[in-house]
Amino acid sequence: MPTRSAQEGSRRAAAPARTRLRLPQTRWRWRGCVPAGGRSPEDTRDAILEAARRLFLTDGLQVTLARVASEAGVSKGGLIYHFGSKEDLVTALAVRMVHEFRHEVEERVEADDAGPGRLVRAYVRVSVDPAADQTLAQERQALEVILGTVAEVHEIWRADSRWWKDALATDGLPELTRDLVIAAADGVWATVEWGDPYPPGRTEALRDRLLALTHEWGE
Secondary structure (H helix, E strand, O other), X not given: OOOHHHHHOOOOOOOHHHXXXXXXXXOOOOOXXXXXXXXXXXXXXXXXXXXXXXXXXXXXXXXXXXXXXXXXXXXXXXHHHHOOOHHHHHHHHHHHHHHHHHHHHHHOOOOOOOOOOHHHHHHHHHHOOOOOOHHHHHHHHHHHHHHOOOHHHHHHHHHHHHHHHHHHHOOOOOHHHHHHHHHXXXXXXXXXXXXXXXXOOHHHHHHHHHHHHHHHOOO
């Protein structure tokens, strides 16, 4: 059974002490509606991506571009203006998922955390989150599996894995401690994502223990 690290190249990112990452400002719109009229080009792209996400989840990648366009409320020509092919649409979804996770981690870097391991701690706070929406996590996992059938998506995940490794290499933790904590956080995340949540209170305890490990390595 693939884990998040295998599927998405172990998505790990954040910026030291609230340094902003160069990421798109539009957040991933898993739910909610995009206004039908007066849309900006970015809103139109988001509407198309959201329509594709919904249809890929229900019907797989065999969905036609015409159907995606209809679901998004645009013409097929309008869709092709933004995404020239289905492959472009699929890879854009994969990139958006990668960037969304990076942004989430960046947001969880605490402003007053200047010590070694701050990026790892932000990663843990996102990955081992007792307040996370389990349905959303399972939808994301399902989409990862669907998109993962496309070779270009694997290259996106491999590139993202290299990006994370470079980002975490300067985090200040010993390599073994860093890899242990990240692997454990990925395991907790995968457990929830595959629909097998922990009993009440366990997720919080696991999160707190992993965070503590990032401080104990020098003791």
